Amino acid sequence: MSKASYPLKLPASVKQAAARLAKEDGVSLNQWIAVAIAQKIGVVETASDFLKRRAGKAGAADMLPFLDGAKREAPPAGDEL
Secondary structure, X not given: OOOOOOOOOOOHHHHHHHHHXXXXXXXXXXXXXXXXXXXXXXXXXXXXXXXHHHHOOOOHHHHHHHHHOOOOOOOOOOOOO
């Protein structure tokens, strides 16, 4: 496995929490952060793949029948275009 360095700046409170959790897991802070990033990558990529499969070949025009059937009401204050 090749490794790359990246200078990471964290808010002090985040670093303290990560250090505490790493210590509880019995691993270095560096290892704990690397695993946390790998887990986040897995979650994001899995969700992206799932949503792409779920959408299939649907496009924006496929939503028009649903939007046409939606209630017509003014947007809440501050949410208008």
